[in-house]
Amino acid sequence: MNEAEPRRGGLTLRAMVPNAITAAALCAGLTGIRFAITGDFEKSVLAIVLAGMLDGIDGRIARLLKAQSRFGAELDSLADNVSFGVAPALILFLWSLEQLPRLGWFAALAYAIACALRLARFNAGIDLPDEPRKTAGFFTGVPAPAGAGLVLLPIYVWMVADDPALQALVRDPRLVSAWLVAMGLLMISSVATMSWGKLKPRRSMRIEVLFVFGLVAAGLIAEPWWTLIGICVVYLTLLPVGMVAYSRTRARLRDSQ
Numbered sequence: 001m002n003e004a005e006p007r008r009g010g011l012t013l014r015a016m017v018p019n020a021i022t023a024a025a026l027c028a029g030l031t032g033i034r035f036a037i038t039g040d041f042e043k044s045v046l047a048i049v050l051a052g053m054l055d056g057i058d059g060r061i062a063r064l065l066k067a068q069s070r071f072g073a074e075l076d077s078l079a080d081n082v083s084f085g086v087a088p089a090l091i092l093f094l095w096s097l098e099q100l101p102r103l104g105w106f107a108a109l110a111y112a113i114a115c116a117l118r119l120a121r122f123n124a125g126i127d128l129p130d131e132p133r134k135t136a137g138f139f140t141g142v143p144a145p146a147g148a149g150l151v152l153l154p155i156y157v158w159m160v161a162d163d164p165a166l167q168a169l170v171r172d173p174r175l176v177s178a179w180l181v182a183m184g185l186l187m188i189s190s191v192a193t194m195s196w197g198k199l200k201p202r203r204s205m206r207i208e209v210l211f212v213f214g215l216v217a218a219g220l221i222a223e224p225w226w227t228l229i230g231i232c233v234v235y236l237t238l239l240p241v242g243m244v245a246y247s248r249t250r251a252r253l254r255d256s257q
Contacts, residue, residue, distance in 0.1 A: 018062035025054035029083025036091040051083040052145045084148035085115025100173040107177035114184030138192040151183040159225040192246035
């Protein structure tokens with residue numbers, strides 16, 4: 001029996017470490033909803049960002065400890081659905097969309113459902129090693145944490161805007177509704193997006209990559225909203241790059257067969 005799998009007495013101690021991080025990410029997402037209810041949107045968004053950071057390390061720690069388990073995979077998807085699907089939808093509804101409750105709630109539902117469908121599709125294909133995009137090192141659609149980061153972009157801009165007209169524009173419920181639906185469609189689309197494995201830097205550039213990551217970390221502390229805007233812009237710019245890279249990779253794989 002794999003040591004990471006649940007035994008009759010429950011999970012092993014090693015398996016509890018990454019699962020505890022996943023539970024912390026879930027708590028961060030729920031806390032983001034709580035801050036939004038009280039109108040503290042700065043803290044609510046930062047709670048979602050914290051959930052994204054925790055989500056980014058739980059799987060890596062599980063692999064490092066050889067503590068992967070089916071329980072952990074299911075818990076991770078449930079936490080992702082709350083933190084990156086339900087929580088951003090409710091935050092944006094309370095921040096903007098309740099001004100148009102019918103259209104706004106429809107848009108919030110569309111995004112939350114799209115996130116659930118995206119996670120269900122991921123779970124359904126998790127045991128299929130021959131999935132074309134997975135074998136080529138790509139994701140199918142925008143991952144849930146990235147989708148949550150992108151969908152909150154109007155709030156980032158609102159936080160840094162000094163012009164009341166710009167603040168009103170990015171908070172317009174019609175614009176926010178369209179943005180929510182667009183991000184939901186990106187998550188459930190078949191667009192090939194680059195994974196971390198595909199972005200692996202060459203050995204000669206790893207010092208430079210560490211330098212960039214250090215700057216991003218410093219930016220998140222000193223200027224979080226501008227840094228988050230920059231990350232969103234870079235990610236959106238990489239979407240067409242990923243599609244072109246996947247088409248070239250697929251052509252090479254087809255020619256080699």
